[in-house]
Amino acid sequence: MRTPTSHLARLRDRIDDGDPVRAAAEVMKALGSRSGGWSGQWDSVLDVLRDLPAEHRRELVHAVADHFGSVGDDLEERGRVLALCHRLLDGAAGDPLVAERREALDEVGRWHSFWYTSRFDVLAEAELSAGRPLTPAVVAVVRRSALNAATCKELALLGKSLTDPVLNVGEQWSEQALRDATGPDWEALLAHAATADSSKPTAAWDDRARALVGALGTDRVRETVLSWLALVGRPRTLPLVRPAYGPDPNDTFDPCNATALRGLAWLLSLLPPHPDTVRALGALVETSLRKVAGLGPRSPKVAGAAVLGLARTDGEAALAELARLATRVTFKTTAKLLDAALQERAAALGLGREEIEELAVPAYGLTGVGRAEHRFGDATAVLEVHGTRARLTWRNAAGKTVRSVPAAVKRDHAEELKELKAAVKDADRMLSAQSERLDRLFLARRTWSYAAWRERYLDHPLVGTLARRLLWTVDGTPAGYADGALRTLADDPVTGGTEVALWHPVGREPAEIVAWRDWLERHGVTQPFKQAHREVYLLTDAERATRTYSNRFAAHVLRQHQFHSLAAVRGWRNQLRLCVDGSAPPATRALPAWGLRAEYWIEGDGQEHGVDTTDSGTYLRLRTDQVRFYPIDAPGNSAHCYGGEYSMWLRDGQEPVDPIPLEDIPPLVLSEVLRDVDLFVGVASVGNDPTWQDGGPGGRFGAYWTSYGFGELNQSAQTRRALLERLVPRLAMADRCTVEGRFLHVKGERHTYKIHLGSGNILMTPNDQYLCIVQKSDPAVPQAGYLPFEGDRMLAVILSKAMLLADDTAITDPTILSQL
Incomplete structure (x- = not known):
């Protein structure tokens, strides 16, 4: 007898011995083995057993069933065993593991998807062959898995064959759609929407959509579909098991339903223009671009379909929404689509790209600059803009201001009221977008x-x-x-x-x-952003000495994801650094009006996975280096993600291009670019984190945290100091506060405190002991009278901390009290 060299070899020996019990044990060992790859050795085991007589295969299946409890908790291993047993019975009755198969499928229904080698598709086919329909949750997971099963024709075909329900369950919007879509016309409309798997609809697709809408009625379709879109992105009704690695599927879109969302966006653009449609498509763009850890934007394809829907919708409202989104969207692919849509509109009107953005801003019911009155019977709605917010107040028939909407308005003017409230929200969003555009x-x-x-x-x-x-x-x-x-x-x-x-x-x-x-x-003018108080960055002697680069903002440690988001908002292009053997370009800002490209050289920090990186391997922190300028069409630079020297990437016989001397950069350009970089450092530096007193991981950032958190003020902090010198005497706590050097000094009853004007970090008497106060994410600026500009979050943090510490005997937070 030959000596067994593997589970398969021993399995063959047990078969030759006519021992089904021991053969069953070897079957389960082989299927649990990873030596055959992610699939174990399922195909190989099946090949060994498929030629056995039917009676022997049945005996083996029953022997496996007797030992099935020993498989353990690994659902994939159980799935392979159950699938093998089904194939061995070859459709014969008397499967002893039917209950276990149903239980396994129920568990799989809580997964986002499975890899085809798990063989759960065989279990699904077994249920269908037995005349038992799959649960909607199992249908959903099979469909999602089939999308990634190009190498497994059986799973791909199974996924296509499962057409009921027409959408996957588990998302609020899809389940509402399934409840609403009663009757063949609605089902046909949803099924057609689910075929939107190309970049744009064909003429035939549009024709079919128009016919389906015609059968149901345009107003009915619009009202119903918009009610579905209002639920997109809300928490799942059927939570999915989070995998050990990768993004949380509960935060993403179901990929099958995402295709239907694309179709619904296209379909809405075929209806007569309506303000509610425009709002819904704009909201769908923003919801689809929300970031998911380990993934990025939820669904750029859905966002792109919504942009296309807006681009295909006539009227000022759609144009305004495209213009608003163009100022807010930072994801490169979607931003390009928005730019193309606006360029197309501009060309059609014979205007420039900038002009179309300016002309696209609606009045939102305002009849004068920042104000309008709307009559609703005896009541009057007053719409006013204060700062960057639109506000609605009400007056009754006697002209007296009332706190809430009059009951008669709600009763007799419900539709007009709904539209007015929507206009207020639209104006709010547009104000924020226009402020950023002007800046x-x-x-x-x-x-x-x-x-x-x-x-x-x-x-x-x-x-x-x-x-x-x-x-x-x-x-x-x-x-x-x-x-x-x-x-x-x-x-x-x-x-x-x-x-x-x-x-x-x-x-x-x-x-x-x-x-x-x-x-x-x-004149009491509060500017929407810093202009008269804007920081000016002039060329320094050190920069004249280095000549072609600035080290003014080098050697900082920044939180990568915060930097990445902020850079995108300010018009910079950046690539997240991954802890991989690869290279990446610097953060760059194109300046087409000047024929220049600005670069901020950065590199990933650290090497320890999970400490210096996210689970997906993205660096948590960056180290910063030089700022340089090149001609806008110069070849790009790149450097290894781990760090090292940047070099110019030359292609097709290109010659290297030298950086432009800083003295040749227009002063306005130099100042604005360095102001951006100062903003990146001022917001994203780990030196701003009050919990990093210990120096962060391994304490290796201790020296940097101290030098940044209490060191010399940067330009924006110097502007803040000048403002506080004028502001502090007007505060109610003026007798307890003074501005001295780098700090706002606050005299409390327990201690005297020094708040750094750059980082907001705090030292207190008697020995400059550090005081850690973790500020809430978005502190409001305390009432301090006139402020010359909006938008300085650190000013709000400093004033909020000062007001707290000036009355330190009233502090009740145990975390703060334990330090005082």
């Missing part, structure tokens, strides 16, 4: 004719609320809006001109900048 105009070299500027900016019902809080130049003369007119620094009215541009402090005399700050304060 990026400094590098656009944009100028306007006086008449066009007044129409699109100063006198626009919505944009005017922002433009009237900014400074402009009219034929070179600086001017701001106050007391109902555009005025010079001396308050002389400016009534006309030829060319208008956005004012910037670069190149202005310090006395003029200070004078405009005083002018804004005198």
Whole structure:
């Protein structure tokens, strides 16, 4: 007798011995073995056993059933054993493991998907062959698994054959759709939507969709489909088991349902234009682009379909939504689609890309700049813009302001009220988007004719609320809006001109900048972002010495994901660094108006998986290096993700291009780019984290944390200090606060505290002991009277901490009290 060299060899020996019990044991050992790859040795075992007489195979299956309890908790191993038994019986009756098969399928129904080598498709086929329908949850997991089963024709065919229900269960929107889609017409519409697996619909697809909509009625279809889309992205009704690695499937879209969502977005664009449709498609774009850890955006394809839906929808509302999304979306693929859609609209109207964005902003019911009144019977709704928020208040028939919507309005004007409330939300979103767009105009070299500027900016019902809080130049003369007119620094009215541009402090005399700050304060103007108080970054002697690069923001440690998000918002392109043997380009910002490209050189920090990286291998932190400038069309640089020197990637006979000397960079460009980089460091540095007093992993960042958290102030912190010097005397706690050097000093009853004006970190008497206060994510600026600009989160953090510590005997938080 030959000596067994494997489970298969021993299995053959047991078969030759006519011992089904011991053969069954070898079957389960072989199927549990990983020596045959992820599939174990299922195919090999089946090949050994398939030629046995039917009676012997039946005996073997019953022997396996007797020992099935020894398989253990590994569901994949159990699945392979159950699948093998089904195949050995070859359709014969008397399967002893039917209950175990159903139990395994029920467990699999809680998975997102399975790899085809697990053979759960065989279990599903067994149930169908026995005349028992699969549960909707099992149908869903088989369909999802079939999407990745290109190498397994059996699983792919099974997935295609499962057409009921038409959508996968488990998501709120899909289950609502299944409840609503009663009757063959609705089922046909959903089934057609689920065929949207191309980049854009064909003419035949559109024709079929129009016919299906016609059978149901356009208004009915719109109202019903929009109710489904309102549920997209909400928590799953059937939570799925989270795998050991990879993204949490409960945070993602079901990939089969995502195809149907794409079809519904296309279908909506075939209906007559409607504001609710535009809002729903815009919301679908943003919901689909929400980030999921280990994955990135939930579904760029769904976002792209919603953009296409907006692009195919006529009217000002769709154009406005495209323009709003273009200022907010940072995911590269979707941003390109938005840009292409706007370019197409601009070309059709004979306008430039920038002009179409300006003309696309609606009034949202505002009849004057920032204000409108709407009558609803005896009641009046007052819509006003305050800062970057639109607010709705109500007056009754007597003209008295009331706290809530009058009952008569809710009863008699429900539809008008719904539209007004929706317009307020739309205006809020657009205000935020327009503020960001205006803040990026400094590098656009944009100028306007006086008449066009007044129409699109100063006198626009919505944009005017922002433009009237900014400074402009009219034929070179600086001017701001106050007391109902555009005025010079001396308050002389400016009534006309030829060319208008956005004012910037670069190149202005310090006395003029200070004078405009005083002018804004005198007129009570709070700017939507820093302009008169904007940091100016001038070339330093060190940068003249290095000549072609700036080290001003080198040697910092940044949280990578926070940096990545912030860079995208500011118009930079960046690639997340992975702890892999590969290279990546630096963070770059294209400056087409200047023919330049700015680069910020960065590298991943650390090597320990799970400590320096996420579970998926993405670096948690970056180390920073030089800032450089190149011609916009110069070949790109790259460096190893682990770090090392950058080198230029040359192709097709390209010659290397030298960086441009910093002295040759226009001062405005240099200042704005360095301001961006300062912002990245100021927000994303680990030195801002109050919990990193121990220096982070292994304590290796201790020296950096201390030097950053309590060191010299950067430019933005110096601006904050100048503002606090003027602001502190007006505070209710003024007698307890002073600004000295790098700190805001706060005198409490227990201690005197020093709050660093850059990081917000705190030291306290008697020995500069560190005090850790973890601020909530979005602190509100405490009531402090007039502020000259919005958007400085660190200012809010510092003032909030100061107010807390000035009254330190009232502190009740046990974590803080234990340190005092």
